[in-house]
Amino acid sequence: MGKSGRDNAITLKSCEEIEVMHKANQIVAGVLSMLEREMRSGLTTFQLDKWAEEYCRDHGAEPAFKGYRGFPASLCVSINEQVVHGIPSRQTKVREGDIVSVDFGTKYKGFYGDSAMTIPVGAISKRVRQLLLVTEEALGKAIAQVKIGNRVADISKAVQDHVEEQGFSVVRQFVGHGIGNNLHEAPEVPNYVQKKASPRLLEGMVVAIEPMVNLGKEKVRVLHDRWTVVTADGKPSAHFEHSVAVTAEGPFVLSARQEH
Ligand code: MG
Numbered sequence: 001m002g003k004s005g006r007d008n009a010i011t012l013k014s015c016e017e018i019e020v021m022h023k024a025n026q027i028v029a030g031v032l033s034m035l036e037r038e039m040r041s042g043l044t045t046f047q048l049d050k051w052a053e054e055y056c057r058d059h060g061a062e063p064a065f066k067g068y069r070g071f072p073a074s075l076c077v078s079i080n081e082q083v084v085h086g087i088p089s090r091q092t093k094v095r096e097g098d099i100v101s102v103d104f105g106t107k108y109k110g111f112y113g114d115s116a117m118t119i120p121v122g123a124i125s126k127r128v129r130q131l132l133l134v135t136e137e138a139l140g141k142a143i144a145q146v147k148i149g150n151r152v153a154d155i156s157k158a159v160q161d162h163v164e165e166q167g168f169s170v171v172r173q174f175v176g177h178g179i180g181n182n183l184h185e186a187p188e189v190p191n192y193v194q195k196k197a198s199p200r201l202l203e204g205m206v207v208a209i210e211p212m213v214n215l216g217k218e219k220v221r222v223l224h225d226r227w228t229v230v231t232a233d234g235k236p237s238a239h240f241e242h243s244v245a246v247t248a249e250g251p252f253v254l255s256a257r258q259e260h
């Protein structure tokens, strides 16, 4: 199918559909909050995956990543220099001083939810703490750009400017995306400004905004497992993601976590 194919069209969601997507994303938020609460050194990433899948199914959703393009688990767990798409394993234990990026997706009543966060385990260095803070701030600044009439590039610019001002770098090889009846839909939502036309944000669009920020250089590579993305320089990387609807009242963060 060519460029005008259905998969490439930006879809606009009705209020009712956005409510279903809110539910799908609140289950993701529940998973991430649970993982944040339970995270401690000594846990295997396999255990984290099991808990995430159980929580998801107990709340009436399916884990969206399991089997997606052959991904073998429900949760992506990416530690330290791993950027995204890390595969849970019985052999991998979380250790004191790690940063653990967890990325989870749900499918609920035909719609997808997608959100991610990076969780520190115990004490981490000041610069790594700053990396996490800046990445989450960049996501917040990007969300503030989700307004009718703005362009996707306004989201990209908000992320890139904030990250680079702090001396960190944004990953270019992987991008955010539209989300709806498909996990990944148009438009692409890069974390850097591209020199090409950028779509306008329209009421009813839903985008997953997901800055991936490296402490060192932007370059990444994929390991031989064909999934795990790591920084080329081996320095740590952070990842925060929210699914956000464009509404007349402004950004609606579907995957917002409850304060606790
Ligand atoms: Mg995700």
Ligand code: MG
Residues within 6 Å of the ligand: 114, 115, 176, 177, 208, 210, 241
């Ligand atoms: Mg995503």
